[in-house]
Amino acid sequence: MIVMSSNENEKEEEKKVDIKTLVSVIPPASALKGNKAPPKEKRIKIRKRNDVDKGFAIISSKLAKDLGITDxxxxSVKGKRxxxxxxxxxxIPELEVWANPQDLVTLGIEDNSTVTARAYK
Structure with a gap:
């Protein structure tokens, strides 16, 4: 039969306290989620629309707000911008941008293609 001295019991309790203090340093998941920065760019679908003037794009207000687009x-697609x-x-659907077909020819893309959109700075 093994008998533990009171000295060994105290050492075990100290180890448990050390682990608890280490865990208390880690922030909860909800605290980490709040620090998320807004996205700088987003993958969306681009649609050809003949009623859009050349040099213009019609975009959803919500998407523009999310990406910080004002003007x-x-x-961009395949390195071309x-x-x-x-x-x-x-x-307008949130994940769509409508553009003139002539503008899309310069990028070499077809209707309903996936592109990357960002605010121009």
Missing amino acids: NIEI IRLKAILQEG
Whole structure:
């Protein structure tokens, strides 16, 4: 039969206290989630619309707010970029941008292609 001395019991309790203090340093998941920065760019679908003027793009107000777009939007695909004047409207799908077909020819993309959109600075 093994008998533990009171000295050994105290050492075990000290180890448990050390682990608890280490764990208390780690912040809860909810605290980490609050520090998330807004996205700088987003992958979206671009649609050809003949009623959009050349050099302009119609974008959802919510998407523009999320990306920080106020005046101009930059569309990029396969390393090519084009800057368009942004027109903010309600009622447009959030993950779509409407542009003139002639502007899309310069990028070499077709209707309903996936592109990257960001605010032009």
